[in-house]
Amino acid sequence: MKKRDTLKWATLALASSLAVSAAWAQQTTLRVFVGPNQRPDLQAKLFEQYNKANPGVKVEIETGGATSELQRQYLSTVLNAKDSAIDLFLIDIVNPAQYASKGWIEPLDKYVGGAAVLKNDYLPVYQNANVIGGKLYAMPSQGDAMFMYYRKDLLTKHGVSEPKTWEELSAAAKKITAAEGNANLQGLSIQGAPIEGAVCTFLLPYWGQGKQFNDAGGKLTLDKAAAVKGLQSWLTMVDQGVIKKNVAEVTTPITVNEFKAGQAVFAINWGFAFDRFKDDADSTVKGKVGVMPLPAMTGGKSATCMGGWQWAMNAYGKNKDAAGKLIQFLSSKQASAFIAREGSILPVFQSVYSDAEVNKVVPWFKDALPVVLGAQSRPMVEDYGQVSDIIRTTTSAILARTKTPEAGVDEIAARVGRLMR
């Protein structure tokens, strides 16, 4: 009797463990890397939606690296080691060319359709970024571009209208800061620390003169005189007290925090910052923030820096089919509209900018579309890591006044020229 009992229990245990392991075999776990500046909280909600519709797939989220460069460092360490631990990751708009040339990311043609998919309502800039050698390497998830934020209340109070040129902006900032008499109030906050944002700080006043940094083939077409003039315009604003003296210490989060604390009249920052000004508990400027296109250089036209995040698949991953299906969902119009509504994140689809539901939450998106369509891309080249490092380090040194604009631009022309010819 006892023996039979034991046998019965053993059989039962075996059967149940078999059933559990069969369920495990069906369950695919996908590990996804999302940087903290790409709203992992919202991505987690999207994964939850996906999990519900696809019970066989479990999506785990991993996050780390506060900035684009730190995330690039982390991912390149993982991918150089051919590690399969992460299946999908979000990468910056400037990165697909480098990742593809290293063989780190899987072409997505097989999983989401060919390059032609991106012609369908997506912002055109993402075709240039994500299609390399005719193959589709990444799918756009979040749009982003640099905007000029300003204190609507202060402009109204002092009878100043939205400035159209940098000279007008300087004059407006000086008038307002002088009248307010608050020592902590700065005219304009820009990013001068040697971070990715400083690449845009270099390019904005250069593009604003109607100049191009590179041609379609990725060859450097730097107009040195225009680049010097652009950098000089920042230094002039520092001398006039519009931008603060230690601008070379200012990072993207510092601009966000100081604008939130009511310490800046104007601030240049990415689109994501709007949500922080509007919703963060410690924001003192709720309801007082205006958004406008960047001013132009005199005689030039307004230009801004395009950003955004793309879904890419680990070429060494082990769950490519499941990952491909997840990418399809994450780069859908539905997902883009969801994060636009929930996080004021710029959509990657043109039609979502005028989506009624989205506009209810973020009315300024309607006016943002022409700005985003006219936005310029940083050079998309294999050696972008190096190009970016040279530009941001030199720009920061110029703003710290340890290099003259002339010497700095010569250095950029020589060193970047060797990488982009």
Added chain:
Amino acid sequence: MLSKLRDPSEKTLALLLLAPAFLLLLMIVVYPIGKLVYNSVYAVDKNGVFLGLQNYIDVVQDPLFWNATKNTLLITLVTVPGALIVGLGLALLANLPFKRKWPVRLSLLLPWALPLSFAGLIFAWFFHTEYGVVNDVLRRLGLQSEPTSWLLKPNWAMAAICLTVIWKTSSFMALILLAGLQMIPKSLYEAAEVDGASRWQQFWQITIPMLMPSIIVALIFRTITALQTFDIPYTMTRGGPGEATETLAMLIHKYTIDYSDISFGSTLAVFMFVISLFVTGFYLKQIGKNAQ
């Protein structure tokens, strides 16, 4: 063969007993160094093309390499003696006959226990133009009307980094020197006292010579870590302004991780390895002399 193993001669036995340690060394020392040299002469990413000495020629012609080497040597030359002097002072202080020894020793240990990058971040905030305590104190004392951007001026940034490194590493020096101090027999000082030697004479004639072996050991460790300085300048200035405070280790990291150029990064690492080798060799020779 088997019988030989069962009843090994003295020589075979020695080899057998050394084998595990030798294998371990092979795995964790010889292989990585060999791989490093291999990576420096082959293009790791570009289908493994043989490059020969091309990378080595490029390194020697790279102004960034010379700039980083200069910065690394400067940091070494300033912070090694700096940490030795401060560390010796701390060790002498901790060696005084306090009633309770542990508070002194604990405060000695604390900077050493702090991760390097934390120390860098903390001091970066100390020296920040607007939010830093340094400018705040100077302003309160009336020594400054305009805040100074310490980390945006090449010389000040270098000075701030050296100060941080000395603060961070002195306690390690002090620990080693304290251990050395406690090994000096008290009878020597008693004898010197009887002979009428002053405190100053005792310090130079007894303490320093008796402490020399500890000093050399501490110097070796400190110099090698100084040559590898990375965390503190990386977190304080990112090598800036421009490349004014970029060290060799940071340049290696930049090429390998930021630029994904493993071959060139490996070549730079070979150069750093050779520099470290020379310095260690020099110290080992000093130890040999000292032992004699």
